[in-house]
Amino acid sequence: MGDTVRLVENRAREYVLADSGAQLPERVRDELAMVFSVEEDRRAARLGRTWLDTFDWRLHRAGLTLQHVSTRGTRGTDELVLTGRGGQRLTAPARLARWPSLAAALPPGPLRDRVAAAAGLRALLPTVSVISQVREVRLRNEDDKTVVRILLDAMSPSAPGGAPIPARLAVTEVRGYAAPARRAGRLLTVAGASLTRQTALDAALSAAGRHPRDYTGKVDVALRPAMPGGEALRAILLQQLDNLEANVDGVLHDTDTEFLHDLRIAVRRTRSGLKLLGDVLPGDLTLRFASEFRWLGDQTTPLRDLDVHLLSLPPMAEHLVAADPLDLQPFLAYLGRRRTVERRRLNRALRSARFAATVGDWRKALLVPPGNRRAPAGPPAAELAADRTRRAHGRVIKLGSAITGSSPPESLHTLRKRCKELRYVLEFFASLHDPPAYRAVLGDLKRLQDCLGDFQDSQVQREEIQSLAAAMLAQQAAPASTLLAMGELAAQLAVQQGQARAEFAARFAGFAGTEGRRRMAALTAGETA
Amino acid sequence: MRVIATYNIKGGVGKTTAAVNLAYLAAQDGLRTLLWDLDPQAAATYMFRVRPRVKGGGKALILGTRSLDEAIKGTDFDHLDILPGDFTYRNMDLLLDGAKNRVRRLSRLLGPLAADYDVVILDCPPSVSLVSENVLHAADLILVPIIPATLSLRTFDQLNGFVADFDGPRPDVLAFFSMVDRRKRIHREIAERLPRERPDIAAATIPALAVIERMAVERAPVAVFAPRSPAARCYRDLWEEVRKRTPE
Numbered sequence: 001m002g003d004t005v006r007l008v009e010n011r012a013r014e015y016v017l018a019d020s021g022a023q024l025p026e027r028v029r030d031e032l033a034m035v036f037s038v039e040e041d042r043r044a045a046r047l048g049r050t051w052l053d054t055f056d057w058r059l060h061r062a063g064l065t066l067q068h069v070s071t072r073g074t075r076g077t078d079e080l081v082l083t084g085r086g087g088q089r090l091t092a093p094a095r096l097a098r099w100p101s102l103a104a105a106l107p108p109g110p111l112r113d114r115v116a117a118a119a120g121l122r123a124l125l126p127t128v129s130v131i132s133q134v135r136e137v138r139l140r141n142e143d144d145k146t147v148v149r150i151l152l153d154a155m156s157p158s159a160p161g162g163a164p165i166p167a168r169l170a171v172t173e174v175r176g177y178a179a180p181a182r183r184a185g186r187l188l189t190v191a192g193a194s195l196t197r198q199t200a201l202d203a204a205l206s207a208a209g210r211h212p213r214d215y216t217g218k219v220d221v222a223l224r225p226a227m228p229g230g231e232a233l234r235a236i237l238l239q240q241l242d243n244l245e246a247n248v249d250g251v252l253h254d255t256d257t258e259f260l261h262d263l264r265i266a267v268r269r270t271r272s273g274l275k276l277l278g279d280v281l282p283g284d285l286t287l288r289f290a291s292e293f294r295w296l297g298d299q300t301t302p303l304r305d306l307d308v309h310l311l312s313l314p315p316m317a318e319h320l321v322a323a324d325p326l327d328l329q330p331f332l333a334y335l336g337r338r339r340t341v342e343r344r345r346l347n348r349a350l351r352s353a354r355f356a357a358t359v360g361d362w363r364k365a366l367l368v369p370p371g372n373r374r375a376p377a378g379p380p381a382a383e384l385a386a387d388r389t390r391r392a393h394g395r396v397i398k399l400g401s402a403i404t405g406s407s408p409p410e411s412l413h414t415l416r417k418r419c420k421e422l423r424y425v426l427e428f429f430a431s432l433h434d435p436p437a438y439r440a441v442l443g444d445l446k447r448l449q450d451c452l453g454d455f456q457d458s459q460v461q462r463e464e465i466q467s468l469a470a471a472m473l474a475q476q477a478a479p480a481s482t483l484l485a486m487g488e489l490a491a492q493l494a495v496q497q498g499q500a501r502a503e504f505a506a507r508f509a510g511f512a513g514t515e516g517r518r519r520m521a522a523l524t525a526g527e528t529a
Numbered sequence: 530m531r532v533i534a535t536y537n538i539k540g541g542v543g544k545t546t547a548a549v550n551l552a553y554l555a556a557q558d559g560l561r562t563l564l565w566d567l568d569p570q571a572a573a574t575y576m577f578r579v580r581p582r583v584k585g586g587g588k589a590l591i592l593g594t595r596s597l598d599e600a601i602k603g604t605d606f607d608h609l610d611i612l613p614g615d616f617t618y619r620n621m622d623l624l625l626d627g628a629k630n631r632v633r634r635l636s637r638l639l640g641p642l643a644a645d646y647d648v649v650i651l652d653c654p655p656s657v658s659l660v661s662e663n664v665l666h667a668a669d670l671i672l673v674p675i676i677p678a679t680l681s682l683r684t685f686d687q688l689n690g691f692v693a694d695f696d697g698p699r700p701d702v703l704a705f706f707s708m709v710d711r712r713k714r715i716h717r718e719i720a721e722r723l724p725r726e727r728p729d730i731a732a733a734t735i736p737a738l739a740v741i742e743r744m745a746v747e748r749a750p751v752a753v754f755a756p757r758s759p760a761a762r763c764y765r766d767l768w769e770e771v772r773k774r775t776p777e
Contacts, residue, residue, distance in 0.1 A: 138605075143578045143748075144578055145577075145578035145579060145605065146605040174602075174603035175601060175602060175603035175610055176600075176601060176602035176603060177602070
């Protein structure tokens with residue numbers, strides 16, 4: 001087999017052996033030799049395999065598997081192999097690959113395009129690494145023609161401490177020889193191998209104590225309707241704390257911008273949970289941590305604002321009419337320098353004793369056993385959910401209904417905040433809702449939120465650009481052409497804001513009209529029933 | 530998809546050995562390759578250890594009751610498949626005669642394979658028939674093995690004339706000297722002089738060597754069992770020329 005990277009094809013049927021040896025066990029060989037002449041590679045190829053995905057498993061969700069496969073030696077190879085659900089396989093050279101890395105840094109070609117489309121802004125990180133000893137076994141018929149290929153793959157964890165991984169046998173039929181492949185499969189079963197649907201990635205993850213999609217930025221808590229509301233809230237807040245902590249390393253190392261985004265969402269959800277449901281926790285606890293999480297949220301805002309600017313500039317620059325996108329280079333460079341400063345500031349906060357005390361004490365407080373708790377457990381979760389959802393909804397309706405064409409922008413900003421709170425309350429208790437009713441309400445709300453988001457983001461960014469232009473001018477950091485280009489960006493944002501403002505009435509009517517209210521009533525009635 | 534046909538009116542001039550070796554070399558270059566053994570003697574099929582049988586025979590393929598896809602077999606080599614020969618192909622002329630668009634039927638049948646293969650090599654039986662006419666119409670390049678002798682060249686020129694009269698797209702025609710016996714002065718002279726004078730004759734030549742005859746015993750392309758032999762080198766040189774003349 002030499003140094004060729006040979007991997008299991010998607011159309012192969014895979015079997016697992018009870019042991020993890022790198023050679024075909026004698027009982028298996030003997031069984032196959034009853035029908036075929038069996039030829040086995042003398043040497044196994046040793047491959048280093050690292051599976052890659054984004055922190056939130058975007059490739060896995062898109063049905064893609066990406067591996068970095070390397071062989072050692074003078075003719076060693078380094079290759080990226082991408083496989084899809086339909087069995088498509090794409091490869092790209094990976095000699096210079098270092099992880100984590102953004103998809104944009106991969107060599108140009110179809111593999112990069114597919115990965116980039118699924119990964120978006122997120123970096124590719126190693127999920128698990130193994131050493132594979134791969135040996136091909138060829139089964140031949142009486143004409144000495146190869147009619148079945150079997151790949152014996154003995155994986156072992158690269159990192160110490162991983163559990164052993166059972167050896168795998170992948171049976172691939174040679175085109176036009178389906179019957180011998182089926183027969184080989186039956187012989188393997190007789191010899192004690194068992195057919196498996198688990199992929200090599202699943203097996204490697206399982207040995208490393210992980211499972212696919214073990215992180216999601218979404219609220220992912222299974223609540224029971226009758227459980228005490230206080231207990232439900234603790235479970236919700238604990239998952240948010242897990243997510244917050246899970247994202248800290250990615251923020252510290254600036255792996256990609258979405259770590260900070262997810263960390264901020266966990267903080268915001270925590271703050272909203274305390275504000276809207278905190279009465280089922282001890283009062284002093286709510287008070288102390290509401291203030292600590294406000295502090296944490298404030299620490300993250302400047303860097304996130306700069307990220308939003310930097311991410312939105314390239315698409316906006318494409319729409320410049322009078323200015324040249326190159327005119328914005330000094331602005332990008334200025335934002336980059338500001339970002340370095342803000343990143344250092346945030347990293348200091350995340351490494352501070354205050355941050356460590358906040359998350360440490362918060363976890364302890366949430367994990368206090370029920371017997372030692374000082375507050376009443378609150379109403380049943382379903383009742384709490386219905387009550388708080390109705391209240392949050394009522395606030396949105398009241399505020400939104402009062403907005404007219406002449407209302408100041410602040411009224412829409414306040415409405416946006418209330419909408420976010422309603423969204424969080426809905427998400428917290430998602431597991432208690434009837435799924436179709438929940439999706440319908442969430443859909444109405446999302447459309448409204450998108451409109452409010454466009455309105456506010458355009459305004460904030462426009463104001464930011466204006467104040468940044470003033471700062472750059474004061475520091476003599478921008479030529480006139482840059483300031484003019486920034487002016488054009490500000491104008492684009494003003495147009496966007498105007499469009500969002502014009503769409504608001506229809507979007508709000510969609511949410512707060514008879515149908516929207518009926519859907520919300522059906523949702524909250526279902527919980528108390 | 531590039532279609533290359535090995536063709537000569539005469540038998541025993543090295544068509545099948547060329548088809549088998551070139552198909553193997555194309556696959557070694559990473560090109561997804563299909564060899565269709567159109568000869569009822571099925572010698573190419575034998576050399577890949579595949580049984581010379583197609584379900585429903587040539588009739589099912591020509592009439593389209595069975596797609597070519599279903600009849601294809603994988604060889605022992607990566608990227609190389611074969612559409613086996615079958616004794617019923619001896620009646621292919623009659624079947625083609627009854628088909629619509631009788632001289633372009635093979636070309637039509639190959640159409641659906643364009644997404645699956647980069648190269649198709651047709652190993653044509655020795656004859657002047659409707660089958661060979663179909664092959665000439667289906668091919669982008671006709672590769673003609675000729676023995677270095679005056680009469681062989683005359684036949685090659687006749688073929689060139691025949692192809693030049695085609696309506697519509699005409700295939701490129703390239704001859705190469707095959708079974709060259711270096712001990713014979715006339716072989717040496719013709720094989721050295723003509724490729725310099727005529728652009729339709731390949732510079733690479735295939736000598737008459739025992740190792741090529743051994744293919745039938747080894748049942749494999751030369752490069753598999755004698756990779757460093759002069760014959761393996763000669764086939765590689767020929768493949769390089771063919772590849773250059775059939776750009777992707």
